Amino acid sequence: MSLSQHRGPDRPTLLNPAAWPVWAVPLLLAFVQVAGSFGAQQGGGSPGHWKGPDNDLHAAYPSTPLDALGVALLLAGPALLLLRRRHPVVTLAAVGAVTGLYFLRAYTYGPALLSAPVAMFAAVAAGQRLLAWVGTFTALGGWLALTAVIGVPAAERGSPGMAFPVERPTLGGTIATLGWALVVLVTAELVRMRAQKAAASARGRAEEERRQASEERLRMARELHDVLAHNISMINVQAGVALHLIDDDPRQARTALAAIKVASKEALTEMRSVIGALRADGEQAPRAPTAGLDRLAELLERARTAGLAVETEITGERRPLPAGPDLAAFRIVQESLTNVTRHAGPGPVTARVRIAYGESDVAVQVEDDGRGSPLLDDRPGGSGLRGMRERAAALGGTFDAGPRAGGGFRVRATLPTAGSPERSDPS
Numbered sequence: 001m002s003l004s005q006h007r008g009p010d011r012p013t014l015l016n017p018a019a020w021p022v023w024a025v026p027l028l029l030a031f032v033q034v035a036g037s038f039g040a041q042q043g044g045g046s047p048g049h050w051k052g053p054d055n056d057l058h059a060a061y062p063s064t065p066l067d068a069l070g071v072a073l074l075l076a077g078p079a080l081l082l083l084r085r086r087h088p089v090v091t092l093a094a095v096g097a098v099t100g101l102y103f104l105r106a107y108t109y110g111p112a113l114l115s116a117p118v119a120m121f122a123a124v125a126a127g128q129r130l131l132a133w134v135g136t137f138t139a140l141g142g143w144l145a146l147t148a149v150i151g152v153p154a155a156e157r158g159s160p161g162m163a164f165p166v167e168r169p170t171l172g173g174t175i176a177t178l179g180w181a182l183v184v185l186v187t188a189e190l191v192r193m194r195a196q197k198a199a200a201s202a203r204g205r206a207e208e209e210r211r212q213a214s215e216e217r218l219r220m221a222r223e224l225h226d227v228l229a230h231n232i233s234m235i236n237v238q239a240g241v242a243l244h245l246i247d248d249d250p251r252q253a254r255t256a257l258a259a260i261k262v263a264s265k266e267a268l269t270e271m272r273s274v275i276g277a278l279r280a281d282g283e284q285a286p287r288a289p290t291a292g293l294d295r296l297a298e299l300l301e302r303a304r305t306a307g308l309a310v311e312t313e314i315t316g317e318r319r320p321l322p323a324g325p326d327l328a329a330f331r332i333v334q335e336s337l338t339n340v341t342r343h344a345g346p347g348p349v350t351a352r353v354r355i356a357y358g359e360s361d362v363a364v365q366v367e368d369d370g371r372g373s374p375l376l377d378d379r380p381g382g383s384g385l386r387g388m389r390e391r392a393a394a395l396g397g398t399f400d401a402g403p404r405a406g407g408g409f410r411v412r413a414t415l416p417t418a419g420s421p422e423r424s425d426p427s
Contacts, residue, residue: 040110077115084122316357336366
């Protein structure tokens, strides 16, 4: 598993208005509102008229011709939207006031309403949902009440000489206005929910990637511990043998030094394999473990050169194992032999390694007839027996270790082999 985090394809920026610069939407709306309103004014058949919503050519709504104040109001809405990310509630209130003043002046209908939905979206997206809903419908209620009092008949809309020549609300117009606001707010809520779901999904992916990276670092730390503990222990034992025999038995000392050379080469090789995965840049780190029970004979031979008498018993049908159990079984045998070398005590010591292949698991047992380990590696700061127990638990297996009756120490582990991809046959 590579430690580099994988990121899915980012959403295209052009399709995500939230990623646009804050001025992009207001600039676009300013152009659309001004150009569209002048176009709507001219499209009414004569200046200052707009055809009715029922497409009735005889139902024309008079309007106040656009002047400097009308253009200023059309530009003020988009300009206020520049504050929508930092002050969404203030922006919503100000845009609502500007839009209301525009229609109180009875200017032409058209795209002048576009700034209000953007402000409503911004308030909902910022989490001010209650204020957006209550504020919107309160403002509309106030608008309808005000226009019912000061409004004029539709045919007199935009009459010159009046400050606010707005028409009185009708039932159809009221329903349409409230329905428009409801649609905008519901759409904003749906967009907000979708954004929250996408953010939660992204956080979940990031957390999973961090967890996987943490597990990979733990696995590599375990690998380094097992490699170094085993080989350095062998080197230490053989170095002691060489120093003891260098004067009396140079030939045996030479054998011990040769064993040191082999153990140190093995340690360097496996360390390069693990560290190489950490250093890989732009490459996929190796996923298959570097060791398995196919190297059991080599491991036992190195233990024999360290002075251990090792007996081996393999039962069941020997076969390639899934990568996880294969590596775990090898490391448990390796760490157990390392502990025998460290803690079995003086005198000839015999280690017995038993591997039992079952239909859906593999059982590993290592025992010795030395004085036994006081479980020093199982203390909170140790990582020998604890590391073996963690390997077994990670695969859903069992592990136990303790002194044998009559002396010595025994380590037993059962590792499930079903449900994992199998390692390719080393031959």
